[in-house]
Amino acid sequence: MSVIAHVDHGKSTLTDSLVAAAGIIAASAAGDTRLTDTRQDEQDHSPGHVDFSSEVTAALRVTDGALVVVDCVEGVCVQTETVLRQALGERIKPVLTINKLDRAFLELQLSSEEMYLEFRQHIANINVLVATYNDEELGDCQVDPTKGTVAFSAGLHGWAFTLTKFARMYAKKFGVDVDKMMTRLWGDKYFNPKEKKWINTAGGDAPKGLERAFCMFCMTPISKVFTNCMDEKYDAVTKMLCAVGVTLTKDDLELRQKPLLKRCMQKWLPAHDALLEMIVQHLPSPVTAQKYRAEALYTGPSDDIWCKGIRECAADGPLVMYISKMIPTPDKGRFFGARPSREEPRPSRDEPRAPSPPLAPPAAFGRVFSGTVRTGAKVKIMGPNYVQGKKEDLFIKNVQRTILMMGRKTEAVESVTAGNTCALVGIDQYIVKSGTIAAADATESHPIVTMKYSVSPVVRVAVAPKNPNDLPKLVEGLKRLAKSDPLVVCSMEESGEHIIAGCGELHIEICLKDLQEDFMNGAPISISDPVVSYRETVTDESSRTVLSKSPNKHNRLYCYAQPLGYADDDYQTPLADSIEEGEVSAGMDRKARTRVLCDKFGWDRQTAQKIWCFGPDGTGPNLVVDIKDSVGAGSQWTCRGVRLNIHEVVLHADAIHRGGGQIIPTARGEPVFMVEIQCPENAMGGVYSSLNRKRGTVVEETKRPGTPLYNVKAYLPVAESFGFTGFLRQETAGQAFPQMVFHHWETMNGDPFPGGDEKVGEIVLAARKRKGLKEYIPPLSEFEDKL
Template identity: 45%
Template sequence: MDKKSNIRNMSVIAHVDHGKSTLTDSLVSKAGIIASARAGETRFTDTRKDEQERCITIKSTAISMYYELTENDMAFIKQCKDGSGFLINLIDSPGHVDFSSEVTAALRVTDGALVVVDCVSGVCVQTETVLRQAIAERIKPVLMMNKMDRALLELQLAPEELYQTFQRIVENVNVIISTYGEDENGPMGNIMIDPVIGTVGFGSGLHGWAFTLKQFAEMYVAKFAAKGEGQLSPSERCKKVEDMMKKLWGDSLYIFFYIYMYAPHNLSVMPNIFLIYIRSLSLSPFKLQAFEILMSKSSIFPKKILAPKGLITSSFLYSRTILMMGRYVEPIEDVPCGNIVGLVGVDQFLVKTGTITTFEHAHNMRVMKFSVSPVVRVAVEAKNPADLPKLVEGLKRLAKSDPMVQCIIEESGEHIIAGAGELHLEICLKDLEEDHACIPLKKSDPVVSYRETVSAESDQMCLSKSPNKHNRLYMKARPFPDGLAEDIDKGDVTSRQELKTRARYLADKYEWEVTEARKIWCFGPDGTGPNLLMDVTKGVQYLNEIKDSVVAGFQWATKEGVLCEENLRAVRFDVHDVTLHTDAIHRGGGQIIPTARRVLYACQITAEPRLMEPVYLVEIQCPEQVVGGIYGVLNRKRGHVFEESQVMGTPMFIVKAFLPVNESFGFTADLRSNPGGQAFPQCVFDHWQILQGDPQDPASKPFQIVAETRKRKGLKEGIPALDNFLDKL
């Protein structure tokens, strides 16, 4: 652990059921932690009972493994090294899309990623998602093509077909890397994978063998250099192949990690600063937290975390340090920089994640950006009202334990849990009931988060007067051009950008006036959302004095829209004119903030308001004969297919479709019952789409949704009338 150049921190990421946990088992057995005979069955990194029962990974799990390299293999490691003993801190992450936040958290504390791909199924939708997450976190990927035994035994592919399959997978992965990655001159350099340079491995985690082209090259060198090699009898040849396969596994994959992944100390930027990034918090006070200790120039400034002396600033932040070993933990006295470690007791100071540092003027490390959104909600309440304090405490602990889940208290007093999907919510509710609150719960049916938007420019100039009638705000609303909201979500347009750069981007891509694009007051809600407040006034006095108050009203209005108090999306509000009292005491926040909110609501109502619903991208693998049944299920659920293709060399088809999240409840069960249980769907949040129909028309579907949402939130029946917000001169 002290040899920082001999440490590798890595994550295992992949699509669901592509063999991550089985592969990790084989690595763990090679490190001598479990018996080789049980590798693939033990699922050592699946630590929860429900993970073992469902045979899926739900929570990321860390494990540390030690391995000795031979002199021949040491010659291939170009980075500096300290001896032949190496330590791998490996995190096995989930593959199911509902637990993508765990993948993001695992990637945040590691320096390399092993991308596992089933060589029969190929690159799937979640493979692209996790690769995109890795590149966003500037993690170097290497590829492992798993389940080669299926290609050889089930499909019985010929050598040429196998080669074409491998080539197609490498090409697909490189397309994703080139799409989302930086250029070769960026900080990460060239991260394209290539079997020739050794960044691609091949093997079978279940049967415990693997290789890279490097191993084959070494075998051919030995074969052609030795005399009499070709005279082996058939029985001797079989024995030789069996021995060779035993040697191939583990060694080749461990060498793979050491050669092509970075050591933590090579990633340093600032000297002499001690940093800990807090990735996630434990499920209970008796379990542990996973962190990474980041240290710059650690060889010059060798700082350690000491177990009994966790004194930082003026209070003890943690009581002891722990080394995580899958389903077990080992107490450890001190942890050098560059390792992944558990700190017991630090969760009392944190909500979800955080940064501990000795640098007085440090900034927090960047907040994790997730590839999924918590769009599915469920209301919970205690069966016994006397247990309400336990429920509140349990919700706090649940929010700490999961990076993605949101626990909200509505104005009506309802407790809401928001998750990424049905399975994620099911696991969260189970944890809340059994581990966190430990009380019986009543749960509502799942509901979906919606967004409010507008479809046209306001049909009149909207005016609102302040309560004292001395101030007036004139504004209009209009919809975003297509693509701008997505650019804000991706971070291409942000509030922190340089003013001229952002204005030029908006002018070039969306044909905005440069002078107008420079007058963005703020983004909302929460200062980063996909709505804009623009200043298009000319020669208005005292405008800057009320800017903060108008921005506060804008954040309020975009957080709770006028239709059913859902977030606004893709709306631009223009401030056209302002009439203000000359005396500052009459234009304070108490006068301007509610006035701004009222005029923004008036703008929304006069700009043809619409409701937006979240939409899943569904990828379904199935045999050809059940494709017709899939179309029938999707048609009943308001879904539509946009792509259908056959997996080359197999009888399997891949159907891609868009499916509204509101229609996705029970979709998996319907799909497996109708086409005979041979269809396997994977749903990932893709985009927001406008629901057809006017929310103000009683015959439309959006009107019904608005009415149901307002009733659930305890709001007055019916959308408020325009007269409540619009004033007259």
């Protein structure tokens, strides 16, 4: 299972309680150790930051259930929605814990009734998201406290409870079974102690003088423990805990206030008890989960032996394993599974030779979905670009070792069976980021579906070594960086620049730090200012057919462009979005794709059957109609949402003069973040002025009930996001905190030609300069003369 949440909602501190229950750390250190934060930058920035959501995707692929953590004060935030959507898209079943209850008691000092109303709203918000994104194959995934799928926790203090805990406590007293008692502990249920009667108001007004059952039987007792501990009323604390079977030792009673409170709550309501019970009872086992996950995971026929093996989670079935992440070793610059590179640059004679780093146990991490992976076995390695039946991105190699990954520790084993996660040694040189493993003789097996990420690498920087002799180090370092991060893209431009593309300012910062310190052993590099990736699009059908000639002048293309269009002309669901979400794809059945394009997007049936390629990478939101191969490659580079129609083609009779080198050169909106800002009312002016100055657009403003905080959601162009956090804090005296996640592409309205929109013209000129083109935009008349 995975633990997923918005940034700083308490994933790591809560996980410490589970680690402590296993005896790996002391219970007293749970919440402070954050054992799962293995990197310093994780501790500094928190891995829950939206720039690292690709790590969430990699984790979800190899798990079956998710513990969703929500801060009881901040509630459901932008990243909560993102990670929950990813989980449901992978057919991962969720359970919920509402965390940081200590904040509600100590910081905000909310009443029990106020807390209940907040909790109810958070649960409702989660269930709205579940209803929106749920896959029918998953069944009912709504979370409900009365069913035991919602916990209430304080990760920092190491305590948690579900209604099951209190229902067991009170069921015997009231002479009812536990399930019935649970239904009484949530909702508009009240108990009259004088008349010993239960009252259900069903949404009506609360009976005068009575406390809601959840507050009366759950929150009020906890509140009394908090009050007595903080007021140092030791006799009252001892008496209360003795009544529920908890004995405080002499050492416990020497603690004061918060340390005493933490010890009391850990002994009464230990977090691991509540969370483990909820996880074990309500999250599926691999055997259960793979029954409904198999067809969504496997790209081949649903009735072949490999899909059957996945569906049955069969240890004796044919081997199918998915590698979701490459994990660097503790010795810098090395990878789990890597061999020493023969291309490693040698130090000069003047340079002192560094001692060779020790070989650490290797690991390309993933999950065995079918069969058993063994040390020494010969396996078929299928990379993310492998297509069944072809030889590209395909290798046959031996597994050197099989390893279990346990936090910061590893342990070698002989074999690992279906349903488990493990790491393989010695195969990382054949896998860049992810891939599928099968038996070497499984010639007919298909790969597992490549992971889809919720963010895009739209921020780019150019890097170069300050010392020219370090160029080999840079090239090798970029290869290693590309492997280490699921989403970073390292490439080389035609100009010779080495480019790193990431998801945001922080992601780029961490990637550059890893590149220089870990993968280049501290060699200095120069870094350009961040550059945002733009895409050209069209808003209407071109008014005339245009001609483009190949470099040798022997081939001509006549084509025109038009937008891909919207579903049923409602201007709400662009076809480009449907392609990116997988509803329409290059790999789907041709008849099924034609049916969707005709019925939903109003395409002509004959035209829909003439689609020859998608782009970029054969999958993106651009289509070439009635053309193939070379032209398709040329159309994929820099467009989004464009349909290119080939009107007429004149090719040279000799095949030598009409190859890809001649045809490709004849055939390219602004990325936008959703930013969520939390601030008090007196900082709202600074928030609005900051967004206005950065071309931001506010789309929603809400006040959090029971708190002085406001939530502002806005669209912010990625190009304006650099330094936005510092700028916002400066404008609001440090009272506003933003979180940004890639949301959509947006058309920039403006004329890029001289005398047109200054901002659009500036962007186009900068792009032309980077690509070595003329630093002015030729007028259209110049093109018309050439045509």
